[in-house]
Amino acid sequence: MSINVLYAGNPKLWPVYDFELSKALDEHGISAHLSRDITPEDVDYIVHAPNGPVQDFRSFTRTKAVLGLWAGVEKVVGNPTLTQPYTRMVDDGLTEGMTEWVTGHVLRHHLGMDQYIHRTDPIWYQPAPPLARDRTIAVLGLGALGAAVAQSLRALNFNVCGWSRNQKDIAGIDCHSGDDGLRDVLSRAEIVVLLLPRTSATKNILNAERLGWLPTGAVIINPGRGPLIDDQALLAALDSGQVGHATLDVFRVEPLPDDDPYWAHPKVTVTPHIAADTRPTSAARVIAENIRRGEAGEPLLHVVDRGAGY
Incomplete structure (x- = not known):
């Protein structure tokens, strides 16, 4: 059965993330429907940027985890509608x-x-x-x-x-x-x-x-x-x-x-916030690994401690 993965990041980067995430998930043998437009009640995972289109998580009742594309989480960690586990981006490219x-x-x-x-x-x-x-x-x-x-x-x-x-x-x-x-x-x-x-x-x-x-x-x-x-x-x-x-x-x-x-x-x-930008190729591998873990019932990587704020 295919899982539904919603991309909720920068729309300009969607084509490259569509390609890189599809490739990374295929390498894990995971069949997934990737899209920017999925009914919230049908979403299994959200690939998320804090400045992206999804700010209210209440409708995502089936979502197992929100997988962040940023290392920083201060713009989302205090969101009262976020009840799902949230992971921050830690990858070799960053x-x-x-x-x-x-x-x-x-x-x-x-x-x-x-x-x-x-x-x-x-x-x-x-x-x-x-x-x-x-x-x-x-x-x-x-x-x-x-x-x-x-x-x-x-x-x-x-x-x-x-x-x-x-x-x-x-x-x-x-x-x-x-x-x-x-x-x-x-x-x-x-x-x-x-x-x-x-x-x-x-x-x-x-x-x-x-x-x-x-x-x-x-x-x-x-x-x-x-x-x-x-x-x-x-x-x-x-x-x-x-x-x-x-x-x-x-x-x-x-x-x-x-x-x-x-x-x-x-x-x-x-300098204009360029010290460490998320690279889609390496970030996609981290996202795919966390989806694999979620589907296998294993602990997710880089889960945010909301009490500590990171």
Whole structure:
């Protein structure tokens, strides 16, 4: 018997998801009817983007699981109509994309490349930057993405320390947790990478006080969530020189408004939420595996803990 899978993501991406999901399900021997238009009462699984067409889940009485296409779930986890299990996207494409973006910007700041790329006056002699082994990087958030980024930076010989709400143990990474651990990590960090989820506990985790714990001139890189940073505190820290530069990929309001001060600030680099985009090919394999698990009665992968918010 065929199962019904509703695609409730970006309509522009439907043709590629139709192809990739069909291929991935065929590889698992699963017969499925994929469509953007299925009567809610007949839907077995929803492939879902939080900004997609399905926001009210009450009519989906037969649906076994809602399978998210995004790593972030803050826009859907509090939806009172969502009673089905919800899984977030964790796949190798997202992880590799995030690791590449973060590594590129860490190296950019580590090597001081901006002074040459954006120079207005001739520059010939400059002292060489320190080696990676003499630079400390802090990664806040040690989930799947944070752990991969931390290990990638460690492989380049950076001193990497990490912080998470719950204590982690990652080979080669100096892991910390708790308030004292956060202060210890930030006080040593010349470059800080934010990869925490957005929850009530992580909102404004980089506020004025904690930005003051950083060594003077430290760099902030945020590909995680916009609300992790107190924007006014960061702007003040940039103006005072406490923070040397901020490279930001995520914001409280997206797209970032044209009049936002981040655009014009000389110590801020804005990128348009491109650090880790979902790749249909790899995402389809994760979705297909969860459908296989659902049909086999096995535990789903990456189920969201709604109490924790991720």
